[in-house]
Amino acid sequence: MSPSVVAGVVLLVLFWAWIGVFFARVRPSIMNAVGRRLRVKVEESTSFVDAGTYGVKGDRASLPKTGVVLLADFAVLFLGTVGVAALLFVPAFLVAESGTLLPLAARLTGRGAALRVVDVVAMSPAAGRATLALDVENMGRETLVACIGGVDGYTARNGYLHGSSPRFDLAVGERRPVLVDLEATKPPAGERTFRLKLECANERLAVADAVLRVR
Numbered sequence: 001m002s003p004s005v006v007a008g009v010v011l012l013v014l015f016w017a018w019i020g021v022f023f024a025r026v027r028p029s030i031m032n033a034v035g036r037r038l039r040v041k042v043e044e045s046t047s048f049v050d051a052g053t054y055g056v057k058g059d060r061a062s063l064p065k066t067g068v069v070l071l072a073d074f075a076v077l078f079l080g081t082v083g084v085a086a087l088l089f090v091p092a093f094l095v096a097e098s099g100t101l102l103p104l105a106a107r108l109t110g111r112g113a114a115l116r117v118v119d120v121v122a123m124s125p126a127a128g129r130a131t132l133a134l135d136v137e138n139m140g141r142e143t144l145v146a147c148i149g150g151v152d153g154y155t156a157r158n159g160y161l162h163g164s165s166p167r168f169d170l171a172v173g174e175r176r177p178v179l180v181d182l183e184a185t186k187p188p189a190g191e192r193t194f195r196l197k198l199e200c201a202n203e204r205l206a207v208a209d210a211v212l213r214v215r
Helices: 003-038 063-098 102-109
Strands: 041-044 054-057 113-117 121-123 129-138 144-151 162-164 168-170 175-183 190-200 203-214
Touching: 003 041, 003 054, 003 063, 054 063, 102 203, 113 144, 113 190, 113 203, 121 129, 129 144, 129 168, 129 190, 129 203, 144 175, 168 175
Parallel strands: 121 203
Antiparallel strands: 041 054, 113 129, 129 175, 144 162, 144 168, 144 190, 162 175, 190 203
């Protein structure tokens, strides 16, 4: 099992543990504090229509205070669920996408590769085409099959640059050059950094940065 999968499972377990604590302790404590601040009694509804929401109970349930309690409950729910999920999973996603965990995954699974960019890519705006030379090497303990090198991502910043190499296999310890045919739609003039990836059997094994120079 790859480190990304393990990290994802751990984060899910932590998140669901937090959800249990949040609904059992944190949310009731916050809403009770809101009720004390407004000098009203705040309770969680058990009726069919609005079950699970907090509202003002008793004779002091004025419209303004009821509105404040409802807004406070919505804010607490949003921050305690969606907010915490974003704090956990967005950084984890960014780390996984950056390729930081790929060397660790290679050591654990025995499937790893190195991807190197040979030169800067030069492209004319009129042609919108270029060829990029890559150097790939099997750094793992098993043969890599159905490998393909290509652009990682798709953005307007570089004229929707895209392209990939023909599929190939890599024996253990093998190193070989790979050509990637690139194409862009009206690429903007100047230099743009973009990312390349190496995938084998639909598993991303290596990433590298490259520079697109448009003149």
